[in-house]
Every structure is written in C-alpha cells, then in structure tokens.
Amino acid sequence: MKITVVGTGYVGLVTGTCFANTGNTVACLDIDPQKVETLQQGEAPFFEPSLSELMTRSIEAKRLVFTNNKASAYENADIIFICVGTPTGIDGRCDTSHVLQVADDIASHVADCNSQPIVIVKSTVPVGTTHKVAERLRGTCAVANNPEFLREGNAIEDFMRPDRVICGIEDDDAKRVLTKLYGPFVGQGRPLLMFDIRSSEMVKYASNAMLACKISFINEISSLCERNGANIDNVRTGMCSDNRIGTQFFRPGLGYGGSCFPKDTLAVIEMGEDANAPCLVNTAVHEINKRQREWFVDRILGHFDYCVKGKKIALWGLAFKPRTDDVRDAPAIDIARTLLSAGAEVTGFDPEAWETFQQEVPDIEIAMDMYSALDGADAVVICTEWSQFSAPDFEQVKALLNSQVIFDGRNIYTPEDMRELGFQYYSVGRPTMEICAT
Numbered sequence: 001m002k003i004t005v006v007g008t009g010y011v012g013l014v015t016g017t018c019f020a021n022t023g024n025t026v027a028c029l030d031i032d033p034q035k036v037e038t039l040q041q042g043e044a045p046f047f048e049p050s051l052s053e054l055m056t057r058s059i060e061a062k063r064l065v066f067t068n069n070k071a072s073a074y075e076n077a078d079i080i081f082i083c084v085g086t087p088t089g090i091d092g093r094c095d096t097s098h099v100l101q102v103a104d105d106i107a108s109h110v111a112d113c114n115s116q117p118i119v120i121v122k123s124t125v126p127v128g129t130t131h132k133v134a135e136r137l138r139g140t141c142a143v144a145n146n147p148e149f150l151r152e153g154n155a156i157e158d159f160m161r162p163d164r165v166i167c168g169i170e171d172d173d174a175k176r177v178l179t180k181l182y183g184p185f186v187g188q189g190r191p192l193l194m195f196d197i198r199s200s201e202m203v204k205y206a207s208n209a210m211l212a213c214k215i216s217f218i219n220e221i222s223s224l225c226e227r228n229g230a231n232i233d234n235v236r237t238g239m240c241s242d243n244r245i246g247t248q249f250f251r252p253g254l255g256y257g258g259s260c261f262p263k264d265t266l267a268v269i270e271m272g273e274d275a276n277a278p279c280l281v282n283t284a285v286h287e288i289n290k291r292q293r294e295w296f297v298d299r300i301l302g303h304f305d306y307c308v309k310g311k312k313i314a315l316w317g318l319a320f321k322p323r324t325d326d327v328r329d330a331p332a333i334d335i336a337r338t339l340l341s342a343g344a345e346v347t348g349f350d351p352e353a354w355e356t357f358q359q360e361v362p363d364i365e366i367a368m369d370m371y372s373a374l375d376g377a378d379a380v381v382i383c384t385e386w387s388q389f390s391a392p393d394f395e396q397v398k399a400l401l402n403s404q405v406i407f408d409g410r411n412i413y414t415p416e417d418m419r420e421l422g423f424q425y426y427s428v429g430r431p432t433m434e435i436c437a438t
C-alpha cells in the first residue's frame, strides 16, 4: 500500500518506519526541511532503540522517503495518517489546530487531484476531533481514528507486537483496507478492535488516564505507609497478589512525566469541564502527581535544614524515564530547578538525556559519567531508574560522596542493604535508614 504519514515526531516516525518495514511504500511529510534532511540520512532526531537501524533498512530498500513537499507526499496515497502534535494550549486545552490544518491541506489536495485516500487521525485528540477532520474533508474521503499505544523506549516493539490495535472506523471499505494493513501486526491473541470513531478517541484517553491513576494511587498509598510506619514494598506485594489488581504501572516513585500522561490527564479534566461532567478522579490524579515531586524535593531540603546554599547535589537520571532522551515534564527538571534556586550546586548525569536536559536547565553542571557526578557531592538523588544505577560500585560511591546520603526517588535499592552499606537512605513509602553507629 502507498502510505503518507504527516508529522515525523515520535508517533509519525515510528508508524512510518514500521509500516515500511512490512513492505508498504511510505512517504513521511514534515514541514521542517532541516529535520527532513537528517531523517533522509537514516538519523532519528531522538533516541529510540532500533529505530535508526529500521529506518536505514527501509530507506535503502526505497520503501521509506522523507519530504517537505506536500503535493508529492499526498500524490497517489492510499492512506494518509495524521500524526502531528496536539500540545496543551495556553488555555490548558488540547490544541488540535495542527491536525485541522493538515485536514485542510488534504482537502485542497483531494480537490485538485480528485483522489480518495483514507484519512486516519493517529494524533491523540479530544472526542469529536476526527469528525471535525471529516467535516473539513466534506465527505470526499473515508476518515478514521487509530490511536497509538507506544511507550517511548519500547516503541518499535509496541508497534510490531501490540496488545491490541484500536480503530474508530465507520466505513466498510476502509475497514477492509485497515484489516489488511494491520494484518502483519495482529493475530495470535493481539486483536484488531474496530469501534465507532468517538469510542476509539475515548479509548486512548481512558487508557492513559487509567495508567496515570494507578501511579498516583500507589504514590498516595506510599505517603500513607510512611506516615503510619508501613512499608510500601510489602503493601504492594500484598495488593498485587490479587489478580484483579495486577502489578503493572504500580511502582511508587516520583510520579509520571513525559509528553503523554501529564497532557492527557489534563485533557480529560478539560473534556469533563466542557461536558459539565467534572472528572474528579483525574483531577486528584493530576494533583497527587504534582504533590509527589514537591514532597520529594521538600524532603531533600529538609535533610539540609532548608539551607542548601553551597551544597553540591548530584542527580542520577534526568530523562522522564529510562531508555529515552526525552525530558518533557521530567521530575528531574522540577527537582534541579528548586535546588538551584535554593542556592545548591547541581550536577547531573544521564546516559542519553544530558543534552536535552541542559537545554531546559542551563545552570546544571553535566557529568559525563555516573561516578564523576558524585565527586564531592553532599547527596545523590536518583530521579530515573536507568539499569546502570541498580548495582553501582557502592565503595566508589561512598569514597566520592562528601556525605553518604542517597535520595532514591525510584526505590531501586533496598533500605536494609543501604543501611548495611553505611548510607543514610531516603526512598518512597519505606522507612528512612539512618547511618549505623559504628
């Protein structure tokens, strides 16, 4: 099939590359000529495991091209995927203007060329947006919604072997085309579910809202554990052994960040306000997530009696989660900014996200390896659970730190182990370990 993908951000680039990999001919359209040039070399503009290799393979096989020429991108397309951004606007609402602009572009192309591509909205959009796209196309093309469920750092795997594919689609011919397109990715317990368009749009938000809710829920219970002398590890294990509760997205820590959960939770709250059906759970989820970071940074400041002027604090992990260089809404940003404005010297290390982080927080000093970040530091704060932090050389850590203090925002160590190793150890929802008197 001949596919055009509009927007080469995270979703568009992964979608285009994976469809090209199954034999389709894909043109990825982006308005940024510099980005297009980089992409043509097989270089992804962000870090995502396996993506560049797959891109290069499809570019060499001439199944994947990148362009900023709308006419050539839309020419003869059987399917056009709209994958442009839907950021939170200045009024706090999901801004769908880029999606609607692409719909207008497609409408004028269709009018000029008399073609009839299927237009699929993959961007995350509030309920009703796909119908607005259909209105802009004035009935000339079949329109569908097809949300993505890709996790950064696992995006290729999630696309190739999805738990499910959701399509909001109401046109029978288009249903047949999408069934064929997704054939290589579904089956063997991975369903292709076709619903009405509005339900499909809602599935996307409801899924992210549910996952965000699990995270805020376990973080709220963590706070209760701390105040009541319980240990969240035991409480979590006890809860998760009930199959109805399950284990995933139930890790306590600094809360969620990234480009999706924070934005989508807010969009659900806005949708509720617009529909006069306030989303009370989602409002609490958002508040708890905000509070979690504030509470953790307060704990760091509290350790230093709220006087960190001249103290050196090391951050391990800057990305919003491991296996990405994305720092959007990363807890490390709030933590670094608060510490810097309180007068601390902050040094950070991240295997991938150091450059993106420094653009956000220019005053941070970046260390090029995890140990040199600790040199002379008064404490280390673990903000992201990169695997290389899970079993460091603790003797070296101790030797480098000025005081043996660890703030573990991701609960990657065991409190008892840390006490034995001689650290003062703070984590989330578990007892704080004081240094053993020798």
Ligand code: UGA
Residues within 6 Å of the ligand: 124, 148, 149, 150, 151, 152, 153, 208, 211, 215, 248, 249, 250, 251, 252, 253, 254, 255, 256, 257, 258, 259, 260, 261, 320, 321
């Ligand atoms: C998320 C969803 O998982 C994808 O299904 C969805 O397609 C995507 O948003 C999107 O809407 O585009 P992503 O933002 O890449 O994917 O990251 P996740 O792996 O879901 O993690 C989100 C945040 O939750 C991270 O900050 C992570 O540290 C945090 N988290 C996750 C926890 O704090 N605790 C957990 O137990 C799990």
